[in-house]
Amino acid sequence: MPSKTADAPEMPPSFAGALVPMILTGLFAWLAHFFGLRDFVESLMGDPDADGTEGRAQMIACASLGLLFFVDATLSVRVVNARRKHNVKLPFMYPSPYNGEEVKDPIGYMKVVRAHENFLEGLPWLLTGHLILQLSPVGSPLHSPALAALGTSLSAIGRVIYAYGYASEENPDKRLLGLLLYRIGLGLVFGVVLSHGVNLL
Numbered sequence: 001m002p003s004k005t006a007d008a009p010e011m012p013p014s015f016a017g018a019l020v021p022m023i024l025t026g027l028f029a030w031l032a033h034f035f036g037l038r039d040f041v042e043s044l045m046g047d048p049d050a051d052g053t054e055g056r057a058q059m060i061a062c063a064s065l066g067l068l069f070f071v072d073a074t075l076s077v078r079v080v081n082a083r084r085k086h087n088v089k090l091p092f093m094y095p096s097p098y099n100g101e102e103v104k105d106p107i108g109y110m111k112v113v114r115a116h117e118n119f120l121e122g123l124p125w126l127l128t129g130h131l132i133l134q135l136s137p138v139g140s141p142l143h144s145p146a147l148a149a150l151g152t153s154l155s156a157i158g159r160v161i162y163a164y165g166y167a168s169e170e171n172p173d174k175r176l177l178g179l180l181l182y183r184i185g186l187g188l189v190f191g192v193v194l195s196h197g198v199n200l201l
Contacts, residue, residue, distance in 0.1 A: 021183075022194065028187025029195040032147070037188075042146040061134045061145035064152040068126075071156045075116040075163055082112040111172060115163035122186065126155050129190030141196055147188055154185030 032038055042057065082088075086109035089099050094113070095106035103109065133148035158181025165174030 024183065025187045025191040026195050027191075028184060029191025032188055032191070033195075038144060038147050038192075041150050042144065044146070055145075057146040057149065058134065061130070061149040061152075064149040064156070065130065067153055067156045068123075071159055072119065072123075074160070075119055078112050078163065078167075079116050082109050085109075108167070108169065111167045112163075115166040115175070118162065118166075119159045122155075122159075122182065125190055126152060126186055129186070129193050132193050133189060142193065144192065147192060151185040151187070151189030154188070155182045156185075158182030158185060 083090075086095075086104045086106065087099075087101055088095055088103055088106075088109055089101065092099055095103040095109060130148045130152045132142055134145045136142040158178045160178065162175045162178030162182060165176070165178055166172050168174045
């Protein structure tokens, strides 16, 4: 059964469209601060430096980076498997008239590829925020390996849900729950950095 397409969502003009994610990211960070989420998460994981070692929070933050690596590897393997399934020959990344043979269900193939590309497009922001929170000096308002771990894990899980939802033959809108989880995770991680930069927290 061939995969179905979907219209691109309506977006505001480019400048406004760029501001919306930044505002939402700052809002997530402010809400996390307002409701004490940061303190709560840090109390669950323990003081990372109380005993002079990296501490549990630092180790969990490192583990969440491992989860991110695993998600990237999983989505990469999905692309390779989709390439074989849909007969997209190397070195072509996308279905091409120069492929040499007929590509089976190019829409289904592109959904798998775009899910991985969407993950990669957001990865620099997530990693930047994560590393700032994890590696900032102890005592800095930006030092929160526990929040880095929570946000990065939520984002990684969201991207898996996103990828499988996007590749759905029935309805690519099934990706939206994963997108929401990813945005919340990114908001928790990068939102702290952004909010601190404009003195909101």
